[in-house]
Structures are given as C-alpha cells and as structure tokens.
Amino acid sequence: MRLKGERVLMTGGAGGIGSLIAASLIKAGAILTVVDRAESLPFDARLIRGDLSTPEGLEAVAATVAAEPWDIIVNLAGIQHFGPFGSQSAPNMLATYMVNLIAPARLIQAVLPGMKDRGHGRIVNVGSVFGSINFAHFVTYSSSKSGLHGLSQGLRRELAGSGVRVIYVAPRAVDTPLNSQLVRDFAEQTKMHMDEPKHVARRIVQAITRCEREVFLGFPESFFVRVNALAPSIVDGALAANDKRAAKLFPV
Numbered sequence: 605m606r607l608k609g610e611r612v613l614m615t616g617g618a619g620g621i622g623s624l625i626a627a628s629l630i631k632a633g634a635i636l637t638v639v640d641r642a643e644s645l646p647f648d649a650r651l652i653r654g655d656l657s658t659p660e661g662l663e664a665v666a667a668t669v670a671a672e673p674w675d676i677i678v679n680l681a682g683i684q685h686f687g688p689f690g691s692q693s694a695p696n697m698l699a700t701y702m703v704n705l706i707a708p709a710r711l712i713q714a715v716l717p718g719m720k721d722r723g724h725g726r727i728v729n730v731g732s733v734f735g736s737i738n739f740a741h742f743v744t745y746s747s748s749k750s751g752l753h754g755l756s757q758g759l760r761r762e763l764a765g766s767g768v769r770v771i772y773v774a775p776r777a778v779d780t781p782l783n784s785q786l787v788r789d790f791a792e793q794t795k796m797h798m799d800e801p802k803h804v805a806r807r808i809v810q811a812i813t814r815c816e817r818e819v820f821l822g823f824p825e826s827f828f829v830r831v832n833a834l835a836p837s838i839v840d841g842a843l844a845a846n847d848k849r850a851a852k853l854f855p856v
Contacts, residue, residue: 605726605813605814605815606632606633606813607629607632607633607634607676607812607813608632608633608634609633609634609635610633610634610635610675610676611634611635611637611672611673611674611675611676612629612634612635612636612637612674612675612676612677612678613637613639613669613674613676613677613678613711613715614626614629614636614637614638614639614677614678614680615638615639615640615656615678615679615680615681615707615708615711616639616640616680616681616682617636617638617639617640617645617649617678617680618638618640618641618642618645618646618651619640619680619780619782620780620781620782620801621680621778621780621801621804621805621808622638622640622680623646623647624801624802624805624806625678625680625805625808625809626638626645626647626649627647628805628806628809629809630647630648630649632809632813634676636649636650637649637650637651637652638650638651638652639652639654639656639665639669639681639711640652640653640654640681641653641654641655652665652668652669654668656681656702656703656707657683657698657699657702657703657707658699658702659702662702662706662707662710662711663710665711666710666711666713666714667714669711669714669715670714670715670717672718673718673722674715674718674719674725675719675724675725675726676725676726676727676728676812677711677712677715677725677726677727677728678728678730678808678812679707679708679711679712679727679728679729679730679752680730680808681703681707682703682704682730682732682745682749683696683699683700683703683704683745684700684742684745684782684783684787685697685700685742685744685745686741686742686745686784686786686787686790687741687786687854688741688854689741689743689744691854692743692744697744700744700745700748701744701748701751704745704748704749704751704752705748705749705751705752705755708729708752708755709755712727712755712759715727716768719766719767719768720763720766720767720768722767723766723767723768724767724768725767725768725769726768726769726770726771726812726815727756727759727768727769727770727771728771728773728808728811728812729752729753729755729756729770729771729772729773730773730774730775730808731749731752731753731756731772731773731774732745732746732749732774732775732776733774733775733776733820733821733822733825733829734746734749734776735747735748735749735750735751735752735753735774736750736753736774736820736829736833737825737829737843738750739843740843740847740850740851741790741847741850741851741854749774752772753772753774756770756771756772756818757772760817769815770817771811771812771815771816771817771818771819772817772818772819773807773808773811773816773818773819773821774818774819774820774821774829775799775804775807775808775821775822776797776798776799776821776822776825777791777796777797777798777799778798778799778800778801778804779798779799779800779801780801783798786853789853790849790850790853793846793849793850793853794846794849794850796846797822799821799822804821807819807821
C-alpha cells in the first residue's frame with residue numbers, strides 16, 4: 605500500500621530507530637507527525653511534545669491527536685528496564701507500563717473513530733520478541749510488550765472488515781545507545797545477537813507498506829517464539845543457563 609500523502613502519527617520518533625523510520629516515511633511522501641519529549645526533531649516533520657509516561661501527559665496528547673484525521677499510527681516509543689524485578693523503582697515500573705502499553709492503547713482509541721469512519725487506516729504496534737519469550741530480568745519490559753501483542757491480536761479481530769489494518773512488528777535486541785552497559789554485558793556473556801537499527805527500521809517500514817499482520821525478527825528468536833507458545837517448559841530449560849549468568853550481574 606502507498607505511503608504518499610498518508611497522514612502518519614509516530615510516537616518516539618526522535619530516537620535512533622525512530623529517526624530512520626521517519627526518513628523512510630518522509631522519502632515515501634508521508635505527512636509525518638512525531639510525538640516525543642524532545643525539544644526538536646533532526647528531520648523535517650511536525651512535533652507534538654508530550655510525556656506519555658504520565659496519565660496527564662498522555663491525555664493531553666490524546667486530546668490533541670483525537671481532533672485530527674490520521675491514516676497511520678506507529679506506536680514505537682518504549683522504555684526498557686533490565687534487572688531484578690524487585691529492585692525496579694515504582695515510578696519506573698509505572699512509566700514502563702504507561703509508555704509501552706497504556707499509551708499505545710489510549711492513542712489508538714483517539715485515532716480509531718476517524719479511521720473507522722473513513723474505512724481506512726493502519727495501526728502499527730512495535731513490540732518485541734521479548735514480549736513472546738518473556739525473559740528473566742526484563743520482566744516489566746517483557747510483560748508490557750506481551751500485553752501490546754495481545755492488544756494487537758484482539759484489535760485485529762475486532763476490526764475485521766472495517767478497512768482498518770493492525771500490524772504488529774516484534775524486533776529482537778537492537779544495538780542502540782539506549783542499551784545500558786549491563787545489557788551489553790549480558791548480551792556479550794550470553795552471545796545474544798543485536799540487530800543494526802537500519803535493518804530493524806527498514807523491516808518495520810516494509811511491514812507498514814505491505815500491511816503484514818505479524819512480523820518477528822531474527823533467528824533463532826522467531827523460532828523460539830513458536831516453541832514458547834506451544835511448550836514453554838522447553839524454553840525454560842534453554843534459557844536457564846543464561847538466566848543464571850544474568851543473575852550474577854546483580855550481586856545481592
């Protein structure tokens with residue numbers, strides 16, 4: 605499907621992957637608006653400044669976007685916490701669920717009536733392989749992305765026949781500056797592969813233009829997604845050694 609002239613709303617667009625996606629969308633002729641906390645954007649697009657990590661900030665953004673027509677929404681913004689679940693601060697935990705799950709759901713609510721009225725729209729939720737293979741020490745990140753996957757599936761079924769498509773893209777680990785040194789240490793110890801941002805951004809844009817229902821990036825991770833859905837105990841065993849290595853990064 606074409607992107608030229610399509611009015612696109614993207615959250616988290618000022619970051620590394622977001623900027624790459626934005627460049628592709630703009631090049632394809634999309635009319636892009638970005639929701640972000642950044643003061644400015646490194647590319648030519650409209651910016652709606654807003655904080656999706658608080659109910660007040662989210663409602664302010666939702667009210668703004670609800671007043672306008674949109675053809676595509678890309679829920680890209682995300683927060684990651686790596687560490688023991690019990691040591692994550694309450695504010696950080698709440699912000700993780702707000703940005704990763706509540707904000708996408710609320711913003712979809714804001715744009716959906718217009719899409720349904722026009723019989724046309726694409727809802728793009730960028731999740732994670734971690735949302736289907738729920739990793740130890742990424743508990744809130746994994747569970748929030750798991751919720752985003754469920755939101756996408758449920759919406760797809762509810763909107764069948766409406767002309768509004770729901771697209772879910774799940775990258776595996778991505779090599780970005782947002783990864784803490786602890787995450788990099790974990791990746792090195794466990795031989796976890798990190799994809800280049802350019803590859804991930806390109807694949808997300810392809811999923812948007814092709815209206816792909818679900819895309820899981822990377823092998824063997826995409827294979828383990830299917831195994832985990834059918835026999836999670838097998839994945840428990842496969843990940844046990846890596847879980848022990850990760851625990852050693854957080855001495856009691």
